[in-house]
Amino acid sequence: MIAQANQKNMRLSFEKVLIGFFVFVTIAVIGLGILNYQSNRSYHRSAAAVNHTNEVLKLNARTLSSLQDLTVRGYITTGDSALLSTYLTARDSFPSYLAHLRQLTDDNPEQSALIDTLSHWAAGREALAQTYLAMYAVHLLTDSALVQYTTASRIGLMEIKKVSAHIAQNEEALLTERQALTQANRERFDISIALIFAVIVLLLMGCTVAVVHYIRQRKRFEKDIIQLNTDLEKKIEELNISNKEMESFSYSVSHDLRAPLRIIDGFAKIISDDHATAFNEEGKRFMDTIRSNAQHMGMLIDDLLNFSRISRKELNLREINMNALVENVIDNFMLMDKPNADIKVQPMSSAVCDEHLIRQVWINLLSNALKYSRTREKAEISISWEQTGTETVYAIRDNGVGFDMQYAGKLFGVFQRLHKASDYEGTGVGLALVQRIVTRHRGRVWAASQPGMGATFYFSLPKHIK
Amino acid sequence: MESRSVEILLVEDNPYEAELAIRGLKKHNFANNLYHIDDGADALDFIFGRGKYADHAATPKLILLDIKLPRVDGIEVLRQIKMNEKTKSIPVVVLTSSKENQDVKACYELGVNSYIVKPVDFDSFAKAVAELGMYWMLLNTAPPR
Structure with a gap:
């Protein structure tokens, strides 16, 4: 210097x-x-x-x-x-x-x-x-x-x-x-x-x-530029190495952390099954607590790994039929979970995005909407969209419990939850993943709600992603 | 145990994992002729009748293989099984915690017959083990000897 x-x-x-x-x-x-x-x-x-x-x-x-x-x-x-x-x-x-x-x-x-x-x-x-x-x-x-x-x-x-x-x-x-x-x-x-x-x-x-x-100065600058390029290449290589390390880290996490959890859960189950008579009601409840927590940690690990994998995945952009994608996601939900829900979808035009990742966005947003509307007699969910000058905004509205806008800032953070885990299951990764995917598409996510009045989640995709 | 009668070979280094898997299989009576090995190199010796298994010619009906193993890893064991004319027709089911694409891809390229990711939840795990025992030992027709 x-x-x-x-x-x-x-x-x-x-x-x-x-x-x-x-x-x-x-x-x-x-x-x-x-x-x-x-x-x-x-x-x-x-x-x-x-x-x-x-x-x-x-x-x-x-x-x-x-x-x-x-x-x-x-x-x-x-x-x-x-x-x-x-x-x-x-x-x-x-x-x-x-x-x-x-x-x-x-x-x-x-x-x-x-x-x-x-x-x-x-x-x-x-x-x-x-x-x-x-x-x-x-x-x-x-x-x-x-x-x-x-x-x-x-x-x-x-x-x-x-x-x-x-x-x-x-x-x-x-x-x-x-x-x-x-x-x-x-x-x-x-x-x-x-x-x-x-x-x-x-x-x-x-x-x-x-x-x-x-x-002479020019030659010196050329030499400097070559040096800078070399440094940059070295940095890129280091970055690649640390990326590989990150991958091997998540690989280890994936493999090595899950095994002990399965063993804890497995042996707790064996105790419950084979030695039930040795425990009173409280002992059985403790055993169930051990099991449910081991299972919850398993889900956390899976969600975190999914989150890091999606963050690293390269975007595969192409024009997709958004309507068909959303209908397909809804059909899968109806088939698997059979929710008591009425879902309306406004016809949408096609969009340029990574189909696999945007499908994940719809899955997470829809499962959220269904989850927080299940106390209603019938969940009413509507999906709409709007084209502005620079972006396409998608909205999914539900008639569920909603949330206090005071906490809207926490909504998309990893492991952030606005409801008690005992009321609504989940790991708190779903919306963080939505935000990560949309941000990677250079879009935005936000939400609007009033407690008890349902919630609307929005995400936007820019007209020109690249 | 007379290795000739071995029907399922379980290759798993974690004794507790092995115990849970064996328990799952036992519940449905698939564990009577099961042999457990906790090391990749030993597994290869067993399958090819070498080293301490030189006296036994063993041809299990099913091999349950973990990927992370001491000495020789599961993918290498799979490669040697599938590259050998005598053993390549033995069904191999990889039973692992790893969901990583690189592992799944490598196993399928080597010709694995099934790739099962062990769920953390023991009930699901027990169900998966029972189902794969059911499928490979009862439903599936083994290649002629």
């Missing part, structure tokens, strides 16, 4: 640990999932920012190259129209480059300010180029003017390069920062993936431990 209790405690604590483990794993998986989702998003965001910065850098370089081409010095010096077209391309494209650049960096006030400066210098450079191109067109361009243009253009370009370099420098700094952030996010993502993997491994281990535990 103690071992079992320990085992139960151990199982309970194991279950608690297991539940705790699964709660922990669930929380860990949810937490790591959120971490993983967030670091993944941050990684993508910072990666996008790096791309953006790279784009800005590329665009800045392209803008610078376009602004470098924004000069007519080559064309007005050589008159090469290819150089003019280079200028014209730059002139058409730089405003859109600048606009794009402004758009890409409008979240950064420092860059925006630099782009304003760049735009200012670009506009100046373009105006200069326009002026000198116009002078060239009307052939007013002098050598000194060309030198002037060259100088002004160089100074402008130097400022442009300076601003562009500043822009690039700012973006480079941003790039470094964003690349570091991207790297960090990437690492966070990798760590969360590794942790999720670790938790999954942990979960698998936990499951394995639990499965192994429960398999």
Whole structure:
């Protein structure tokens, strides 16, 4: 018992640990999932920012190259129209480059300010180029003017390069920062993936431990069940042995107790017969007392043996014709005892029961009814029945001496009698036997009476015995 | 007693029971040629002319047999009587206190001729003994020798 209790405690604590483990794993998986989702998003965001910065850098370089081409010095010096077209391309494209650049960096006030400066210098450079191109067109361009243009253009370009370099420098700094952030996010993502993997491994281990535990437990239970079955079989065997012992006990009772009684009775009879003259009336009465008591004890033994035999007998259930059974019992009584009785039987339908045992019930109830009605001028006995929802109730009513309901509880006890043995013979086993048989059929027995007003005995058989 | 003239063999270990049975038979003059043995093994010796009964060839007309006997029980005695060609035609009446089904069944399976449960009431017992003496000794025709 103690071992079992320990085992139960151990199982309970194991279950608690297991539940705790699964709660922990669930929380860990949810937490790591959120971490993983967030670091993944941050990684993508910072990666996008790096791309953006790279784009800005590329665009800045392209803008610078376009602004470098924004000069007519080559064309007005050589008159090469290819150089003019280079200028014209730059002139058409730089405003859109600048606009794009402004758009890409409008979240950064420092860059925006630099782009304003760049735009200012670009506009100046373009105006200069326009002026000198116009002078060239009307052939007013002098050598000194060309030198002037060259100088002004160089100074402008130097400022442009300076601003562009500043822009690039700012973006480079941003790039470094964003690349570091991207790297960090990437690492966070990798760590969360590794942790999720670790938790999954942990979960698998936990499951394995639990499965192994429960398999072992199941095996242990199986062993226990086999053990219990073995114990049960042993108990059944012991029960069979004690049943056999009981049988051999009643066998001995049957054989060994009756012989001395017969001898007592026999020799008392011999004395009465052969030596009657040696006794006076009182002596003869004593001898008769010895005999009647020996005979009574013989009846008690017979009834008790009958009682124990019927208690042990297996029920042989089948459908029987109750009417025929009752009529047969009555006919036997009329033939053997020739009682002065009027017995009425209500027609009954068939019933499922053990015919031999229920016959004994009717015999005992009818002999009781006849016995306690014999002081009447004519015994009037009626047998009726009633079908209820769950059972069939049989009743046998007599017009005999009846009994006081106060003692109704004693009626069905073994050796219990409500009347004096000198008034009504019997051993007090008959009704106990009735009760035993009916109870074995899962039915009930009861009785109702008033002293001097007759008695009614009832017994019921359930609709479905099995 | 010359065993050849034995008509009834009573096998009963309880001397008082035997006395009562003999008395019951005597009343109707069936006890003149009655021999009483109180032991199963002796009964077998008597019936088969062995041991101390080696000199006597006895063939009783009727055997009254109790079941509970010292040494060899009544059912075994019955078995040996009914399995022997020479003795199986002797009527055997089991006279016992036992009403147990197992005994009744065993005896009939071995071919007992009658199974009488002794009543406790001496009057009924005396009547039963007298009636069985009457039936087997007077009414019944014995098998030819």
